[in-house]
Amino acid sequence: MAASEHPSDMPIHVASSELATSDLKRLSDWYGRTLGFEVIDETSSRTVLGLGGTALLSLVHDPDAKSAPRSATGLFHNAYVLPRRADLAAFLGHAQTIGVQLTGASDHLVTEAIYLDDPDGNGIEVYWDRPRKDWPLGLAGDIRMATDPLDLESLMIAMPPEGEARLPAGTRLGHIHLKVADLAAAESYISGVLGFAKQVDYPGAGFFGSGGYHHHVGANIWASRSGAPAPEGSAGLRSYTVTYADEEGLSSAVERCLQAGFEVQESEMGAAATDPWGIEVQLVAAS
Structure with missing residues (x-):
């Protein structure tokens, strides 16, 4: 295990993701206002967002992109991990102030979310x-792990006197959670090909992590059991980046991809493959 317990310091982690949208400006502005994401790089068709100079999310413009069916495989959520509990409390206060509609608040025993x-x-x-x-x-x-109600009163007590409106610079993409069609196939790919270890079995879901972390990748069939990939050109998740600690780890992952029958192409960063749900996976080495 790495000396640090942070998910981005594990031997394998998920560093960023890419979403397609029909309204690039609206979505970019929303992430800036709501999460405090900063524009790191920008063209007429692509905006890279992040915090403290670290890229966390890319938005690509597709004027014809439409929402995929709920039963389609794809993104369940991007999960951003904060350095401190006080940061989560500050974000909760900020969300309430600007009137963001929350969809849930849970205590997962290992996390508060x-x-x-x-x-x-x-x-x-x-x-x-x-x-x-x-x-x-x-x-x-x-x-x-569990899904218990979050003690909001206790969390709000942890709010710093002057909470920041943005997520702190130390925020990272702690994990990505996917909607998949079959859990056995998901385990075969996420564990057998990408190299994450199965950490938690959960009703209708599996959680996979590296270095003993509870999960860098989650997969569930709650709405997508036997579902088809999102139609080509859909809005939503287009790719995610898996980072290995070194070139040896990257080379091993590429070899596992090839052995499992997945086509691999060289990319600007390292290698690129397509997962069983039609989503591009960028495979890169940290060093």
Whole structure:
């Protein structure tokens, strides 16, 4: 395990994602106003957003993009992890101030999380990790997770005197949660090909992580069991980036992709493949 417990310091992590939208300006402005994301790079057809100079989300313009059916596979949510519990409290206060409609607030035992949707209906989770020593374990040493109501009163007590309207610069994409058609196929790809270990079994879902982290990738069939990939040209998730600690880890992942029958192409960053749900996966090395 890495000396740090942060998800982005594990041997494999998910660094960023890319969404297609028919209204680039509206979505970019929303992420700026609601999450405090800054424009890192911008063209007429693409905007890269992030915090503190770290890219977290790319938005690509597709004027014909339309919402996919609810039963289609694809994105369940992008999940942004905050450095401190106080940051989550500050974000909750900010969301209330600007009138953001939350879709949920949960205590997952290992995390506390707030949920919302962007204007295109892409799910977002904002959360903080409890210290790893406090994660509950089962008899076999497996990580236990649940979906309990979040104690909002307790969280608000943790709000700093002057809460920031933006997420802090240390925010990262802690995990990505996917809607899949079949959990066995998801495990075969996320674990067997990408290299994440199965960490948590959950009703209708599986959670996969690296370095003992509860999950860098989640997969569920709650609305997408036996579902088809989103139609070509749909709005929503187009790609996500999986980062390996070094070139050796990247090379091993590429080899597993090829052995499993997935086509791999060289990309500007490293390699690119398409997952079983039609989503491009950028495979890169941190060093």
